[in-house]
Amino acid sequence: xxxxxxxxxxxxxxxxxxxxxxxxxxxxxxxxxxxxxxxxxxxxxxxxxxxxxxxxxxxxxxxxxxxxxxxxxxxxxxxxxxxxxxxxxxxxxxxxxxxxxxxxxxxxxxxxxxxxxxxxxxxxxxxxxxxxxxxxxxxxxxxxxxxxxxxxxxxxxxxxxxxxxxxxxxxxxxxxxxxxxxxxxxxxxx
Numbered sequence: 001x002x003x004x005x006x007x008x009x010x011x012x013x014x015x016x017x018x019x020x021x022x023x024x025x026x027x028x029x030x031x032x033x034x035x036x037x038x039x040x041x042x043x044x045x046x047x048x049x050x051x052x053x054x055x056x057x058x059x060x061x062x063x064x065x066x067x068x069x070x071x072x073x074x075x076x077x078x079x080x081x082x083x084x085x086x087x088x089x090x091x092x093x094x095x096x097x098x099x100x101x102x103x104x105x106x107x108x109x110x111x112x113x114x115x116x117x118x119x120x121x122x123x124x125x126x127x128x129x130x131x132x133x134x135x136x137x138x139x140x141x142x143x144x145x146x147x148x149x150x151x152x153x154x155x156x157x158x159x160x161x162x163x164x165x166x167x168x169x170x171x172x173x174x175x176x177x178x179x180x181x182x183x184x185x186x187x188x189x190x
Contacts, residue, residue, distance in 0.1 A: 003044065003170075007104035010037045014097035015127075018090040023135035027080025027090040034093035041100040042169075050169030055099045057163050062095025063087050065152060074145050075128070076138040090136075102164035103171075110165055113158050120157025125149040 014037045018030025038055055045051045066087035069075040080088030109116050125146045131137045139145035 004105045007041070007101055010040060011097055011101045013037065015094060018094045019131045019134050019136040022077065022080050022088060022090040025079045027088055030090040031093040034097040037097050038100060045169040047169030050167045051103065054102065054164055054167035055096045057167065058095045058099035058160060059092055061156065061160065063092050065156060066091045069148065073140050074148055076140060078135065102160055103168050110161050116158040116161050117154045121150045121154035124153025124157070
């Protein structure tokens, strides 16, 4: 229970640092805080390499998604973009920070795909709406932006939980589990 509380609070600290840093023109502030959150998370994890894989996968998925929204003009960011068609660095950090919650404080959501879709479709846009109220992001068309975010997060949340299940560094593997995981990965790449 203590790990869940620490995980939840660490993610919240990262979220606020990223959003307030992005809103204030200090996008690297959030990146630094999330780097500390990820380091703490990985240090505490029984299988650090699995959690690092999850964080990297979430960074790729999130960067692709949010860069698409930035490139199409659905989301407008005031700071932190290295190029106008890319997601800002603080958003990429947010995705990495969010990944740290998937196998700990959001573990209860694994395998509950309909609930994950519903939660993603509601909480994802709410997070962006809160970020917009703080000045970290603007919506070209609020209704369209929130609708696209809702649809995207309804798909992304189950996807991220699926990836988290395959990169779960918080469950001590049973004897032979590492070998079974490696075998699954080899067979899926063939």
